[in-house]
Amino acid sequence: MKLLLTGFEPFGGSQVNPSAQVVGKLARDGVPGVTLHSAILPVDRQSGPATLLNVVRALHPDAILCLGEAARRMAISIERVAINLLDYRMADNAGHQAIDEPIVPDGPAAYFVTLPVRTMCDAVRTVGIPAELSLSAGAFLCNQVTYELLHYLATNQLDIPAGFVHLPALPEQVTNAYPPMPSMALETMARGISTIIGALQAIVPSPAGRGLG
Numbered sequence: 001m002k003l004l005l006t007g008f009e010p011f012g013g014s015q016v017n018p019s020a021q022v023v024g025k026l027a028r029d030g031v032p033g034v035t036l037h038s039a040i041l042p043v044d045r046q047s048g049p050a051t052l053l054n055v056v057r058a059l060h061p062d063a064i065l066c067l068g069e070a071a072r073r074m075a076i077s078i079e080r081v082a083i084n085l086l087d088y089r090m091a092d093n094a095g096h097q098a099i100d101e102p103i104v105p106d107g108p109a110a111y112f113v114t115l116p117v118r119t120m121c122d123a124v125r126t127v128g129i130p131a132e133l134s135l136s137a138g139a140f141l142c143n144q145v146t147y148e149l150l151h152y153l154a155t156n157q158l159d160i161p162a163g164f165v166h167l168p169a170l171p172e173q174v175t176n177a178y179p180p181m182p183s184m185a186l187e188t189m190a191r192g193i194s195t196i197i198g199a200l201q202a203i204v205p206s207p208a209g210r211g212l213g
Contacts, residue, residue: 001204002035003197004061006052008068008141011043011093018167018189019067025190031197037061041145043093045086048141049148056149056160063161063204064149065115067193068142070166071173074182075130076192077166078117079137082146083110087139103147111150113163116203120165123199129192130184137164161204165196 005026007019020040027038039055041048056064070077084107086098117133124131137143146164153160167189174181 001201002062004037004064006039006066008041017069018170019069021186022190022193043141045092045096049145052145063200066164071169073168075132077132077134078121079134079164081110082143085139114161115163120196120199123195124192127195
């Protein structure tokens with residue numbers, strides 16, 4: 001299976017992003033049976049989605065798994081839905097702060113992700129790591145890149161399973177937080193994502209025999 005795995009650069013004043021750390025660790029360590037390609041996306045409403053779609057067009061992956069940070073989550077959160085809304089709680093790294101805007105004017109209100117979310121969640125729990133299914137990817141860049149990715153695949157009739165997973169904060173990000181915030185160790189998150197990738201291998205055909213528009 002040729003997998004595209006993406007994370008985000010740090011944002012909001014943090015020096016690290018757990019999604020980028022997990023992507024980097026799995027890219028270095030590898031995942032058995034998987035040809036892993038990785039990308040770190042800018043936290044920018046314009047270049048973030050554009051970077052992702054450019055990699056998809058160039059790579060022709062068999063599946064796409066995007067990762068991001070949700071600092072107050074207590075578990076690996078597997079998203080089920082991306083909505084057609086930009087409503088940033090803070091400015092992105094380029095200074096944009098979209099409020100109550102559609103991602104794609106006249107686009108569908110939402111897309112369901114096309115990954116086997118229940119199977120993925122059960123697999124992570126089976127190895128003893130907290131995981132949950134989530135109905136909200138928010139309205140910041142994580143939701144935006146997921147919506148634009150799913151919209152691109154749908155409008156080009158590309159049968160490529162794709163979706164998004166949110167990760168908790170790293171311990172070093174919340175050491176001095178008050179009130180205290182949840183966190184998860186990098187090794188635990190990486191093991192959880194590796195388990196998700198293993199679950200994908202059972203349902204994703206390989207090699208890719210699809211053309212990209």
